[in-house]
Amino acid sequence: xxTNTKNPSVLGxxxxxxxxxxxxxxxxxxxxxxxxxxxxxxxxxxxxxxxxGMQIIWICTALCLGFVILMTDSKFYDTFAFVIYxxxxxxxxxxxxxxxxxKGSKSWLVLGPLRLQPAEFAKFATALAxxxxxxxxxxxxxxxxxxxxxxAVVFTPMLFIVAQKETGSALVxxxxxxxxxxxxxxxxxxxxxxxxxxxxVVGVKYADVMLFSTPTSVGTYVVLFLIQIFSSGMVxxxxxxxPLAWRMIGLCTLTTAIATWFxxxxxxxxxxxxxxxxxxxxxxxxxxQWLRTRAMNYMLITLFAxxxxxxxxxxxxxxxxxxxxxxxxxxxxxxxxxxxxxxAGYNVHQSEIAIGSGGLRGKGFLxxxxxxxxxxxxxxxDFIFCTxxxxxxxxxxxxxxxxxxxxxxxxxxxAERQPFAFGxxxxxxxxxxxxxxxxxxxxxxxxLTPVIGIPLPFFSYGGSxxxxxxxLLFIFLRIDAGRNSRLLS
Numbered sequence: 020x021x022t023n024t025k026n027p028s029v030l031g032x033x034x035x036x037x038x039x040x041x042x043x044x045x046x047x048x049x050x051x052x053x054x055x056x057x058x059x060x061x062x063x064x065x066x067x068x069x070x071x072g073m074q075i076i077w078i079c080t081a082l083c084l085g086f087v088i089l090m091t092d093s094k095f096y097d098t099f100a101f102v103i104y105x106x107x108x109x110x111x112x113x114x115x116x117x118x119x120x121x122k123g124s125k126s127w128l129v130l131g132p133l134r135l136q137p138a139e140f141a142k143f144a145t146a147l148a149x150x151x152x153x154x155x156x157x158x159x160x161x162x163x164x165x166x167x168x169x170x171a172v173v174f175t176p177m178l179f180i181v182a183q184k185e186t187g188s189a190l191v192x193x194x195x196x197x198x199x200x201x202x203x204x205x206x207x208x209x210x211x212x213x214x215x216x217x218x219x220v221v222g223v224k225y226a227d228v229m230l231f232s233t234p235t236s237v238g239t240y241v242v243l244f245l246i247q248i249f250s251s252g253m254v255x256x257x258x259x260x261x262p263l264a265w266r267m268i269g270l271c272t273l274t275t276a277i278a279t280w281f282x283x284x285x286x287x288x289x290x291x292x293x294x295x296x297x298x299x300x301x302x303x304x305x306x307x308q309w310l311r312t313r314a315m316n317y318m319l320i321t322l323f324a325x326x327x328x329x330x331x332x333x334x335x336x337x338x339x340x341x342x343x344x345x346x347x348x349x350x351x352x353x354x355x356x357x358x359x360x361x362x363a364g365y366n367v368h369q370s371e372i373a374i375g376s377g378g379l380r381g382k383g384f385l386x387x388x389x390x391x392x393x394x395x396x397x398x399x400x401d402f403i404f405c406t407x408x409x410x411x412x413x414x415x416x417x418x419x420x421x422x423x424x425x426x427x428x429x430x431x432x433x434a435e436r437q438p439f440a441f442g443x444x445x446x447x448x449x450x451x452x453x454x455x456x457x458x459x460x461x462x463x464x465x466x467l468t469p470v471i472g473i474p475l476p477f478f479s480y481g482g483s484x485x486x487x488x489x490x491l492l493f494i495f496l497r498i499d500a501g502r503n504s505r506l507l508s
Contacts (some may be wrong), residue, residue, distance in 0.1 A: 032500040055399035055406040077482040085493040093501030104148035107141045111179035128186035135374035138188040139487030146448035154441035160203035187471035194451035233282040235290045243294040247271040250324045259318045369395045374408030381412030399480045402462045
């Protein structure tokens, strides 16, 4: 019986819904740049001397890049994934010694009138490399050696980018942990990351707040108690010893309560010393359980508790002695420890005013006042979402977020339908990068996340970010379009 094994065309297999969302975001992004860069009396939006005119060039070249990617055989990205990754690692390394410094960062290569940021393009190269690694025969995410290799692929470009003094772009690579979780990374690792964030925020924010009339820091008091509860909860979840876990929780809670009562009503003293003693005994008991039962989970929980203590007491050192002054001020402003409306908090404060002034329906295209009077720094790049809020209001902002939500949902659907691990892993890498950029960028404009200077996909002005996001997305669209042909081959 004859069967039809003719490969479908690329355009016939292309996911046009995603392409439509992409084009919609490009259009809305260009109008937002018009609003953000507009000055009163200027009506020439297409002049190459203006940002709106240059953005049209970036959009056209991005579309050409997308077309070239779609016309390339999908097997190319699988075959040459490590080669592409190696070339961009070399480029990132060379950029460290770049003599040109822009806004304190050495991440830009200046080629005449053209400025490129290799960190934006290294995202797709890293995604290809980690997808290639994890799709190799016998790769197992639960095996420590394989997981360490995947982490090395992700962390190596991060280190090079940090060396370029571009911390914000480096943090984007943490988005690959979403893909790791989808591919079998234990949820305890994600929980550990969340716990560290909680320790840092609570410990720093309430470090100087005293517990009633005692010399006990509320931040340290709460964090040490959380370490005890989290460690006991992990015994409950991962060691399946519920009675032991409840006894541990009860003893830790009772000891802390008695010490607190005694410090408040009898003799004021620092309850933290009692908590440290309890935590040390808890760690010793967990180590004893591991030696007694030889259960690996007890060892991991012991390491979690030790790591939590080490991280918490090193957080203050990192904040005060490792971070740059502007980074330290930004964190203090975010946590409400400083206001600094004329300094580090100025950008966020002005963007909040711009978004709030937009109301429900906005002031209308080109009618914004905060943005037209240039009150918001970087309003056409990192803070462009405030232009959307001021001119289009809540409804326009919600519409943009809905478009991004549709893109995210579509990417999940495309990733899940991939017949091979390479396509699925790469798809979730793309998904993670977009989610991270969207959450952090919109969050920092609203004052909910630290200001780390990363662009809003397809909205922020600039060629490097637009090209980088386009390449990242269209490689995945090409892989998805070729999924049937790979099954037939």
